[in-house]
Amino acid sequence: MTPALVCERLVKRYGDKTVVDRVGFHIDEGEAYGLLGPNGAGKTTTISMLVGLLRPDEGSVRVGGIDVDEDPVAAKRLIGYVPQEIALYPELTARENLRYFGRLHGLPRRELASRIGEVLDLVGLSGRGDDKVGTYSGGMKRRTNIAVALLHRPRLLILDEPTVGVDPQSRVAILDRVEALVGEGMSLLYTSHYMEEVERVCTRVGIIDQGRVVADGSKRELVAELGGTDRVELTLDGDVTAAAEKLRTVEGVSEAVVTGSSSIRLLVAGGRHLLPALLSAVGDTGAVTGVEVVEPDLEAAFLHLTGSTLRD
Amino acid sequence: MRPRPVTALVLANLKRQLRDKVGMFFIVVMPFVTIVFVGMALGGDAADAKLPVAVVADTSDPVSAAVVAELESDKALDVRRAQSAEEVRDDVRQGDLAAGLIVTPGDTSLELVMTQTSGSGMAARSAVDVAVGRVAAVLEATRAARAAGASPQQADSYVSKAKEESVAVTVASSGGDEPSRPTGFAYTAPANLLLFTFVNSMAVAAALVESRRIGMVRRSLAAPVRRGQVLLGEALSRFAVALAQSLLIIVASRVLFDVRWGDPLGVGVVVALFCLIATGAAMLVGALVRSPQQAPAIGPPVGIVLGMLGGCLWPREVAGETLSTIGYLFPHSWAMDALLTLSRPSTGLGSVLVEAGVLAGMAVVVLGVALVVFQRRALVAV
Structure with a gap:
């Protein structure tokens, strides 16, 4: 089966500084992969290249077998991207935000309406879908942020620090939901500052430091390196x-x-x-x-x- | 290019704009408040209101009588007789008169009383200049005829005949009895259309900065869309707001204040070009400033200064020749000239081709630079 994601020898430089240095890993279909690294390690730059926001100086990214550089629109159709920040219009309701992104994804009107209902239900916000996002708590915003990425049933879900700034209860709810999605067969790339989240959700982990992947394997394999x-x-x-x-x-x-x-x-x-x-x-x-x-x-x-x- | 992402972006931005109560106040209410108050200050509450002008003159003096007769023949003026120069000065100072004229028998210089900051005074001055110029021309022609050997009766006859022909020519070329310069709401409606369209475009750039700040532009780009679609959607959103505000002012001022805008095609072209320039300015602000608070702090003051130079706050003549000339470096002056020209009868797009051409050039430059800067700064991730 075609892997959900393959990135090979990705390089990104800003002037003389190489912020991503020959990063490579793959995610199999239905696999949950965690990318761990301290601040400034190059995680977000790597993700920006994976989702087609940034063009790598070297290397390649294929999502579901489609080269992101050659056909970015087709590749992005397969990705659900949850950025680190709450990227939602606060003046609009959750339903209106979802409608906006659904239109960007080209979902037909009728399908969009039913999908909005489904994802709001999925993240536990069906009762608040018509409230403005600006009135939500941090946890509700985070859940809406995730709902947007699930709207078009992506093949690969990319979550960049999805629980930053949320209360413990919301964090548990988000992790439960993510685990359930992986259980349903969705491929996942997960970055977090919280080791326990990655340990809980991901079956394989890559450790990135100073722009390089310094280790890649299952939790057991990485721990075994410690002797x-x-x-x-x-x-x-x-x-x-x-x-x-x-x-x-x-x-x-x-x-x-x-x-x-x-x-x-x-x-x-x-x-x-x-x-x-x-x-x-x-x-x-x-x-x-x-x-x-x-x-x-x-x-x-x-x-x-x-x-x-x-x-x- | 699929149009759906572009319309999605435009619809979302318009919805955001409609929910911004402060922004909507400045887009819908504020222009009309300004049109009403400045319109009344610039010559009354009707588009064809006459300018009140008082004259102190001894009409037994033929020259004085001729000047008064010329002024009274101007349908843009409401000519009153005053007893003393002091009375005229008081009335002008208090705003009861647009201007006053003091004619001293035997003296070749006339005294015009007006305040330098009054738009209606400036308009009255134009009419007085025309009237005095005509009388001076008659006197000069009579003197020339006498010098050529005509008797006083013959000289009067020749000048009367020439004057009749001159009047006929003037009537034919001016196309009617309209005042030479629009006053009142006829002036403030186009002035405030330009002023507020530009100022609000700069202010709504805050929403664009906010979209960048919260990562909406970045996230939209992660959807299966092309950069050009996001760029077009953001630009069209700003253009739609500017155009909607312009249309609102045009329609409401026509209905409420009977403002005659003139040829719809010409007005449409001029307004659309101006809105494109305002869109470019908004995109530039949206790309360059860092926080949403900076956009309303920078944009409106810049828009107001350009409006001042362009004659949107008061007639450009008030600002003097130098500032008036500087004003032509910016779009407001050209658009103002075009809209005032179009408000006169028998004019159309052909009458404002130069102004429209300059505005089109400015639109291409400003919008082009803005789109390039926006693409480089706002559409580049990380």
């Missing part, structure tokens, strides 16, 4: 920067990243056995108030691969 490495979360009262400096000198510590005013995240080979050495290394830089050793997970894999936490 016997554990993640250690350490909290202390004192100078965390100085403490992190000292912790990096301990043998077996591969990463020590300050994650807050009193917290440090470490990647440690055989974490539990090394705890006495870690506590000793902190020494007079502060008083340790908490230690947590976490089994290898995607968060640890990300730290291992990029040297930074996802929200850096």
